[in-house]
Amino acid sequence: MARNSADRLLRQFLLKAIGPIRRLGIPIPAKISKHLQFRGVVDVSVGSGASFKMQSHGHAIENRMYWYGKRGHEPETFLPWLEASKTAEVVLDIGANTGLYSLGAAATNRTSRVLAFEPVPRVAELTRHNARLNPSSNIEVFELAVSDENGTAILHDPGGDQPASASLRGDFLDCKQTEIKVRCVRIDDFLSEVNLSRVDLIKLDVEGIEELALRGMRTTLQTHMPTLFIEVLDARPELMAELNGLLNMGYQVGDLCSDGVIPYDLSDKKGVERNLLFAKDLSRFQ
Known part of the structure; x- marks a missing residue:
């Protein structure tokens, strides 16, 4: 249980640290992002000012949409x-x-x-x-x-x-x-x-x-x-x-x-x- 808690805290730290890089549009390697499961509401732009929201529970499809937007999945x-x-x-x-x-x-x-x-x-x-x-x-x-x-x-x-x-x-x-x-x-x-x-x-x-x-x-x-x-x-x-x-x-x-x-x-x-x-x-x- 202690190991799980430590892993969770590490993921949260990395998400906060890498978040600004994501917002700048700098791609994060998939071998890294797949270990950083985002949980929360993802806002995905589809172009021309349009977007949609989806709930991420940390599963693969949702996580890829968080990190890579409409090109995620x-x-x-x-x-x-x-x-x-x-x-x-x-x-x-x-x-x-x-x-x-x-x-x-x-x-x-x-x-x-x-x-x-x-x-x-x-x-x-x-x-x-x-x-x-x-x-x-x-x-x-x-x-x-x-x-x-x-x-x-x-x-x-x-x-x-x-x-x-x-x-x-x-x-x-x-x-x-x-x-x-x-x-x-x-x-x-x-x-x-x-x-x-x-x-x-x-x-x-x-x-x-x-x-x-x-x-x-x-x-x-x-x-x-x-x-x-x-x-x-x-x-x-x-x-x-x-x-x-x-x-x-x-x-x-x-x-x-x-x-x-x-x-x-x-x-x-x-x-x-x-x-x-x-x-x-x-x-x-x-």
Whole structure:
């Protein structure tokens, strides 16, 4: 216990000592900042005078946002997301976790309506808290899983304060998991429930059931062709069939990588563990 107290005091001292350097915009090496877990409210600028607040509990994503701002977490994906958000009036953040992408979208376009879907109850509450920190944003949090059927399903929760890998697939993780009964919705049906007649932008991060979520929103995609940010973890045939179906609808696909948004060939079986952008016109992001 004495060691833990000493470590905590040392971190607090270093945070105070390095804080002025951070405020000057001087980058702190990641190998240092990852050990300096900031706890408190983080103010993240997204440009043009806009910003959002989020609560940091010292976890990795929040901590990176504290130290590095909008480039702190997945900048190859988050920055194009902010660009897409500028003209998006209705945004769906599916698999919101604590709401980073929802917060970014709402801050970038104050007139937008942002719907955040997070099925893990304790994480959904963190998302609600972050939304409350930004009272002028139009973020609505729904404690729902998104799939190809309406009803209930079993969510496999690996535990932890902020699990990023809870999935409807029991085989998604090879670890001890808790089963939680959650409500599932098809996006096509849900949009009718909440009287939404358009969708402009969707982020899909659902830990191994992307093809199910896409099946449940086919009509929405065909009708509105929203810009899509999709986490692709593997090249399962069922998933690749759905992604190729997007190309048949007229979408272009790009790889969100450190070099920017690069046109991507879905037949490349290296398409695993990457974020892909599907848009009517990729040139906006290049």
